Amino acid sequence: MVTRLTDSPVYAHLWSTPELEELLGETARWQAWLDVLVALARVQARHGLVPPGAAEQIAAGARADALDLDRVAAGTRSTSHSTLGLIRELQRVLPESAREHVYVGATVQDVSDTWFGLLMRDVGAIVRRDLLALEATVLDLATTHRDTVMVGRTHGQPGAPITFGFKAASWADELRRHLDRLREGRPRWAVGQLAGAVGALAFHEAELDPLALRRDFCAELGLGDPGASWLTSRDRVAEFGHVLALVCGTLARIGTEVYELARPEIGELAEPTTATAVGSITMPHKRNPEVGEHLDTLARLARSSAGVLLEGTVVSHERDGRGWKAEWVALPEVCLLTGTALGLARTLLAGLEVHDGAMAANLERFGDRLTSERVLAGLSGRLGKHAAQDLLQGVLAGGGDVVDGVVARGVASADEVRGWMARAPVATAGRMVDEVVARARGARAGEGV
Numbered sequence: 001m002v003t004r005l006t007d008s009p010v011y012a013h014l015w016s017t018p019e020l021e022e023l024l025g026e027t028a029r030w031q032a033w034l035d036v037l038v039a040l041a042r043v044q045a046r047h048g049l050v051p052p053g054a055a056e057q058i059a060a061g062a063r064a065d066a067l068d069l070d071r072v073a074a075g076t077r078s079t080s081h082s083t084l085g086l087i088r089e090l091q092r093v094l095p096e097s098a099r100e101h102v103y104v105g106a107t108v109q110d111v112s113d114t115w116f117g118l119l120m121r122d123v124g125a126i127v128r129r130d131l132l133a134l135e136a137t138v139l140d141l142a143t144t145h146r147d148t149v150m151v152g153r154t155h156g157q158p159g160a161p162i163t164f165g166f167k168a169a170s171w172a173d174e175l176r177r178h179l180d181r182l183r184e185g186r187p188r189w190a191v192g193q194l195a196g197a198v199g200a201l202a203f204h205e206a207e208l209d210p211l212a213l214r215r216d217f218c219a220e221l222g223l224g225d226p227g228a229s230w231l232t233s234r235d236r237v238a239e240f241g242h243v244l245a246l247v248c249g250t251l252a253r254i255g256t257e258v259y260e261l262a263r264p265e266i267g268e269l270a271e272p273t274t275a276t277a278v279g280s281i282t283m284p285h286k287r288n289p290e291v292g293e294h295l296d297t298l299a300r301l302a303r304s305s306a307g308v309l310l311e312g313t314v315v316s317h318e319r320d321g322r323g324w325k326a327e328w329v330a331l332p333e334v335c336l337l338t339g340t341a342l343g344l345a346r347t348l349l350a351g352l353e354v355h356d357g358a359m360a361a362n363l364e365r366f367g368d369r370l371t372s373e374r375v376l377a378g379l380s381g382r383l384g385k386h387a388a389q390d391l392l393q394g395v396l397a398g399g400g401d402v403v404d405g406v407v408a409r410g411v412a413s414a415d416e417v418r419g420w421m422a423r424a425p426v427a428t429a430g431r432m433v434d435e436v437v438a439r440a441r442g443a444r445a446g447e448g449v
Contacts (some may be wrong), residue, residue, distance in 0.1 A: 013287065016336040017343055024332045025120060027064050029115070030072075033086065034062035036114045037103055039220040040194075046216065047208050050101040057098035058090075066093055069091055082108045104359045105196060105203035109231055109324060113193035116331060117223045118241045121190035123335045127247060128182050130342035132449055135175045137349045139437055142168040146433045150268060150359035151366060160373045164354060165428035169256070169436040174250045176440050189240045191226040192218035197246075198318040199229030231319050237327050238309040244338040245306035248299035251345045255295030258348065262289045267358040272351025291348045298341040305334040329359045357380060367401045371421040375402060377418035 002008055006015040019077060022028055038059045045055035067089050083103075091099040102244035103111075145164040152162035194214040196203045197415025214227045230236065259270040271289050279286035308330035312323030363370065379388035395405030403417045 015298075015340055015341045017085050019126065019215065020123070020336050020339040022127075023119070024335060026069075030067070030069070030086070032115050032118060033083070033111050033325045034064060034118065036111050038062050038207060038222065039088070040103070040106055040110075040217055042219045043213060043220050044101075044104060047213055049204065049213075050104065051097075053099060054098040054101040057095050058102055061094045061098070062090060065214075072275075075420040083111060106194065107196060109319065110193050110195060111192065112324070112328065113230070114218075114221065114223070116237060116327070117189065117191050117193065117218075118221065119331065120236075120414060121223065122188070123244075123339070124182055124186055124189065124240070127244065127338060127342065128179060129176055130339070130346060131179050131247070132183070133357065133445070134342065134346055134349065135172055135179070135348070135440060135444070138168050138172040138175060139440055140351070141165070141354070142172055142336070142351070142433050142437055145356070146430050147426070148303070148354070148356050148359060149363060150356075151362050152202065158362075160370055161363060161425040163225045163357070163426050163429050163433070164359065165433045166426070171250070171385055172440055173436045174192075174253075174435075176443065178243065178247050178250065179443075185239060185243060187224055189224055189236050191236070192221055192223040193230060193232050194218070196227035199231050201229070205328040231313045232317065232323070234323050234327070235311070236317065237324075237331060238306075238313050241306040241309035241331060241334045244334045245299070248295075248338055248341050251341045252296040252299035254345060255289075255292035255348065257292075258352065259289040259292035259296075259444075260293070262287075266362065268355050268362065270353040270355065272353065272392065291344050295344060297340055298337045298344075300342070302334050302337045305330040305337070309334070339423075360380075368421060371425070374400065374423050374425070375406065375417060375420050378416065379406070379411065434440040 005011055011430040012021075016024075038055075041058045044050040045052045067086075071092075072085040075088050076082065077085075079085065080160050087103050090102055096103065135339075142231045143164045145168060146166075148164040149161050150164050150167075152159045192214070194217050195201060196210075201214065202283055204210050204213060258271060260266070260270050262271065270287070271291050273287060277287075278284075279288040308326050308353045312327055315323040376385075376388055379391065382388070383391065391406070391409060391411065392402075395402060395409075402421075403414050406412050406417050408415050
C-alpha cells in the first residue's frame with residue numbers, strides 16, 4: 001500500500017520514470033548497498049585483510065533477491081541502527097566462514113555516501129543523455145526559425161520584434177551550460193567514501209596504508225578517490241542537487257513559454273496532443289498545456305529538494321546525521337523529478353507546433369508601436385536620448401500615430417521616421433542564433449555526439 005500520491009501506480013508516471021525507478025527503487029537501493037560491501041570485501045582481500053575465499057562467498061551471497069527484507073526491516077527497527085539489520089541478514093545467508101568478514105571497518109555513511117557517488121554518476125549520465133537529445137531538438141528549432149519574426153515581449157506585454165529562432169537559441173544556450181556543469185562537476189561528485197568512525201580511517205591504520213585501501217575501493221566501483229573523507233562536507237551532494245534543480249528551472253522556463261504562447265488570444269505555439277487527450281471534462285473545447293504546466297510543478301519540487309540538500313552543508317563535527325539522512329529523501333527525489341521533467345520536455349519540443357502565421361498576425365496587430373525602439377534610436381541622434389524618450393512618450397501616451405506625432409512636433413519628416421521603422425528589426429538576433437548554434441554543434445562534435 002502506498003501513502004504518497006507520487007508513489008501511486010495511477011500517478012507515479014507524473015513524478016518518476018521506469019528507468020529511474022529501476023535505479024532508485026527499494027530493491028535497486030539494497031542491491032547497490034550490497035555491491036558496495038562486495039567491493040569492500042574484494043579490495044580488503046587483495047590487501048590481505050579478508051580471506052579471498054570469504055570475499056567471493058560474500059559476492060555470491062550479496063543479492064537483494066536472496067535476502068528476507070522483512071527480516072532486514074525488523075532488525076533495523078529493533079537495533080535502531082540503519083544497516084545492522086542488513087548486515088545480520090547478509091550474515092545469515094552466508095557460509096559461516098564468510099560471516100565475520102562482512103562490513104569490516106566500514107560505517108553506515110561509507111555505504112550510503114558511496115551509493116550517493118554511484119547515484120550521482122549514473123543519474124548524471126542519464127541527465128546528460130537527455131539534455132543532449134533535447135539540445136539537438138532545440139538547435140533544429142533555432143535553425144529552422146532563425147528568421148521567423150514574432151513579437152518579443154517584456155513584462156508580459158508586446159515590446160519589439162524578435163525571431164522564434166532567437167528565443168529557441170536562448171533555450172539551447174542554457175541547456176549547453178547545464179551540459180558544461182555536468183561535465184565539470186562529475187569528477188567532484190562521482191567519488192566514494194571510506195572514512196571509518198570519524199574520517200581518519202584508523203581501523204586499518206596499523207595493518208596497511210588506509211589511503212591505498214580507499215583508493216582501490218573507489219576504483220573497484222568505478223568512482224574517484226575523494227582525497228579526504230567527506231562525512232560532514234556535503235557540498236558535493238548539494239551542488240549536484242542544485243545543478244539538477246537548475247536543469248528543471250530551464251525546462252520550466254521553456255514550458256512556461258509554451259504555456260503562455262499557447263493562449264488562443266496569442267496562438268503562436270501549441271503542445272503536441274493525441275486523439276484521446278482530454279483537456280477538460282466540463283469544457284470539451286479546451287486544449288490545456290498540461291506538459292508546460294507540469295514542468296513548472298516539477299521544477300518547484302526540485303528546488304524544494306535542492307534546498308534541503310543545501311541545508312545539509314551546515315552540520316557539526318565529524319559526523320552529523322541531521323544532514324546526510326535528510327539527503328536520503330531529498331537526493332533521490334530531485335533525481336526522479338529531473339528525469340521526469342527531461343522526458344516530458346523531450347516529448348513537448350519534439351512535437352511542438354509553431355504557428356508562424358499567428359506570429360505574423362500578432363506583429364501586424366500591434367503595428368508601428370513595435371518599432372518605437374528604432375524610432376527612439378533615430379531621434380536620439382538628433383535630440384539626445386532622454387529628450388527623444390520624452391517626446392515619444394508624449395506621442396504614444398495618448399494612442400497617437402508614431403509618424404504623425406513625430407512630424408507634428410517638427411523634429412523629423414515622415415520619410416525619415418518611416419526609414420527608421422524600416423530598418424531590419426532582427427538582423428542581430430539572427431547572428432546570435434548562428435553563434436549559439438555553431439558553438440553548440442562544435443561542442444557536440446568534440447564530445448562525439
